[in-house]
Amino acid sequence: VYSQDWPKEMRADVVKESHKQTAKLDATYGVESRYDTFPDFPAFICPERDPPLSGFDAELQADRIPLKTAALLLDQTRDVDTNKPRQSLLEKIPCGKQLLKHKYEEKFHKLIERLWKEHFINIRKRIDVHCEFKYRPISLTLSMPNWMNDEKVDKIYESIIADVFGDIIPVTAIDFIGEAQGMVRCIHKEFIQETSRLSVEIGNRHHILVIDIGGSAMNGTLCQIARDDSSDSADAITHCVEVDSFGCPGGSELWHMQIGDVIANKEGYNAASEELQKLMQRFRQLQGSYEDPSKAILVDVNDRNYHLSNKQAKESWSKSFKDATDMIERKVDEAVERVGGADLMIIFSGGSLKLGYLQNLIKGYMKENYPKVPLNFIQTRDDVDIADNTGLIARGCAYARAFKRPVLEVLDRMALGVQAGSPIKQGSNEWHWLGDTLATGVTGSCTLNRRTAIKKIGLKIIADPLFQSLRAGDKKLNFQNCYDLFSVPASDLETPGEYTFKISRVAHSLLDERHKLKLDLDCTYLDNSQGIEMRKSRSYTLPLYFHIGTCCVLPKEDEIEMSGWTYGSTQAQPIKKLDEESIFIDDDI
Structure with a gap:
């Protein structure tokens, strides 16, 4: 650009x-x-x-x-x-x-x-x-x-x-970066302008779900928007941070392949034959004209008609799009449950949406289940001005790179904490501990009593990337706004006992200017063979970088340093009782 x-x-x-x-x-x-x-x-x-x-x-x-x-x-x-x-x-x-x-x-x-x-x-x-x-x-x-x-x-x-x-x-x-992430960056830069229809429809919402259906893949991302409170302008949207991403195979290119395979097998064509090549060129010209491509399909080439039966057409469409449409419906359901329909806008893009039948399937699902959630197909709307309708994702890549931010700047606007518990499922709150990270770090504890329960419990560093921008006055952090930054290996949590942890920032040096986080983990447990209480400790040092696709800080996975376990006897430590129904910030840190 x-x-x-x-x-x-x-x-x-x-x-x-x-x-x-x-x-x-x-x-x-x-x-x-x-x-x-x-x-x-x-x-x-x-x-x-x-x-x-x-x-x-x-x-x-x-x-x-x-x-x-x-x-x-x-x-x-x-x-x-x-x-x-x-x-x-x-x-x-x-x-x-x-x-x-x-x-x-x-x-x-x-x-x-x-x-x-x-x-x-x-x-x-x-x-x-x-x-x-x-x-x-x-x-x-x-x-x-x-x-x-x-x-x-x-x-x-x-x-x-x-x-x-x-x-x-x-x-x-x-x-x-992911393809949907590129589309989000392009939408943020080019479509959400002060006077644009899209910005008016977004209004004061804080979440957009962007789904791109291209030729061979469906990709999606749920993003949270942060605004400059000092301005009412739509241009005051300062950050658009990913909180979830997903994707699967699916799209018009796969559909073309399926149709080509069916006709080639039916007519005995070689995959490289000139006849099949001409037929597929004609099919691409006709693809948008089929009112229901899951029913019988006719392709005419050089005064000859090629037919796909109802069964063949339905199977071809299903193999090409069903996984994608099923995932779209599931992810829309999850997004509405997670953030609420009143705070959500859904935006679709991608070449496969030139197929009117696919658009109608999506519109039908939304109308039946979420009629009040705004739905946009930005590349097929007459009232959305697109200066250049090609290369949207490519331009989004350029915008993402241009928006690259220093790690310290991102750390200063976020809150970090520790989750000990199972992933959130169907809205049930299974998060046991969360604290914010200041210069002195985050501390906390959790107890693993039964070996049968340990497999269900993970220990993760999690992050709310827009805490200071949107929720600085809150006393609680919400799982809906957090992402997983680092998961402690399950093998390090196999010993039943009390686990205490601390997160701290590691000051950078002249020799290493990278910003790092350190997780110190202690486990107090009973050594049955000796009949005494023991403690083992290990630490994890995480070099951080700014990921331009998500606009979040993430660890350099291949550079994470883990110390060996150190062992020693100890006196029993009191276990801090935690309120498992809440996620909170410890103001005493």
Whole structure:
């Protein structure tokens, strides 16, 4: 995004490209707009072709695969929800089963990495063109679907990106955020203006639920808004902080794949056949015209009609969208229960919403269950002004990076505490202790009496990121406004006994300027073999960084320091009785 202070001649024209050409840059058709967003470079591949295809060569092929989906094949770490290798998530995607045939083939994995590198090289070419107009790249932010993104995949991308951009962008300036997080940053910057319809409809609400349904993934984020109390202007929205995120496979691209698979099997077409390619091009032209795509579908190509039966059409739609629509309904329910309908606005975006049938499904659910909660489809509203309807998430990435804040500034506006208990479920309050963090830290205690109960109890550092901005006068912290900052490993809580803890800030030094938190954990327990009371202690030191997607501080997980356990005998300590029905701040800290 160019600076408004630069003279016009320094603003790079948007580079236009023809889909019929292969990576030819043509700057002769300059488009002057409010934003300079790079045109899309197709992130598709056909890895099983000989030779493999990518970019514009792959975009119009019937057997194309989203490049970001293919990257999941490289991730064999365990998924926290399924406890299976994360690459097994590909089973939910039409092209995924074909990719999984190569999950043990190192040569194929190297091919995927090479195609990713080619993609970034093409992006680098566009950056170089813009640099000729005196732009200077200083950072790179990559958005990923929530369900595809984890540390393993990030490391793969970091390696490739460093290889392509290392001479102009340092590794420390490479960031990863969720796609919905990028959309939120764009909405905050471009749509919530003083005189905009959207800002008027948001009014004094403090929460927005943003859901983006793209081609292959649905992503969502629930954000809390903080305003400058000294101004009534909508521009006074100072922070938009994530308190929940979610996502799953789903979207129009997966639907195209499902339809293509059905027709290919029915007609005996090869996935790479020209006939199937023409048919799918025609289907994409017709996709928005189907009143109910879960019923029989007709595709006409060259005076020939192709039919999908009711059953085939319904199964294709269900495989492509049901997980996404089910999760949307569930997350809307949770958001309303969590913050209340009067304090919530829901915003939808993404290319799949060009399908009128999908919009109607969402509108129908909201009308039946939450008719008073404002609902917006920002990209299809006539009364919402969008200066540039392409690259919304990409621009959001740039805004997120520009909003990066010092860790100390964020710490000073938040409150930290310790949760000992199970996660919140259906509104039941199972939080046992919460205190705020000052210079002297947070202290507290909890008791684990029965081994059978220990598995249900976690110990976490939690944070209210906008406490000083919104709730500084409160005497209680609410779980609805907090996120998990760090969880003590379950293996460290296996001993029945009394656990005491303290959180403190670690002052930075000349040798290490990072801001850190320290959690000191003591456990007093009975050693049955010796018949005496013992105490064991350990500490956790958490280097913090500002995450530009959530606008929260998080620990550098690969740099967390844990001391070894130290043991000794001790006198019995009185156990502080806690009010399990309340979450409170200890004013005596």
